[in-house]
Amino acid sequence: MEDRIKRIYVPMTESGFYILYCLQSPQHGYGISQQVKRMSGGSVVISAGTMYGTLSKMEKDGLIRFYSEEEKRKLYQITDLGREILDTEIRRIERLYKNSKGEDVDA
């Protein structure tokens, strides 16, 4: 993984993480926000400008790619690089979670 990409995305903002997570299957911006709202029980809300900005940036950095277009709505999907970042983040969050419960993690 490129150092530059790693520096930008690890650790990731909460919105960034949810967006990348949702794009494991193709979605457009509004669809992602609805899914995030549902899965987080309404506690994570990503607004329009943040969604658009994050998608543009992630596409430019190669974490996600254009999938198809439906009535002016662009659908995106995660790339191999994006998946690598997502897995790195998930491992980091799992470590945080374990440590927060007082458990040690193996090297």
Place this chain on the structure above:
Amino acid sequence: MRKTMTRVFTIADYEDEEIWLREQHQNGWKLVNMTIPCFYTFESCEPEDVIYRLDFRNMERSEEYMQMLKDFGWEYFDQCMGWLYFRKPAAAVESEDEGELFSDNESRVNLVSHVMKTRLLPIAIIFLCCVIPNFVKFVSGAYVGYAGFFLGILFAVLFVIYVVLLVHCGTKLRRIRNKYRMGTGA
């Protein structure tokens, strides 16, 4: 019925402008359009709590962006000098972030940085490369005759306007940026 109001908001005052437009709508005045530099035309309407939001896109405005804002419930109604104007009834908002265009501090900081780079920087460059040299020329008496005198006065006035504008916008934009940067812990 329509009314036109004159009000000056600089590139650093967009958050104040949003509040002012919301108050107008609560008082039964709905913004129809803006005319450069500072004229606001309102139309009378039923008083309603409507949230106004401005986004600075400069000249970049894709169909995808406009569609996404619409999907999120924002009504686009006008643009002025690179700023796009959106509104959404407060009743349609379930949580605070749904009433915002930006839900995290990173994207709020990006907006301020974008405004600084594409608006504040050019003003500063014009000030340094054009207004100051001409103002100095005027003070040192290089302008002669009536035409020269009026040209000199013009640059003196511009000098004052630019100083006020740069100080106001520079400090205020930095203050907004710092406010959101603290939130990110960066």
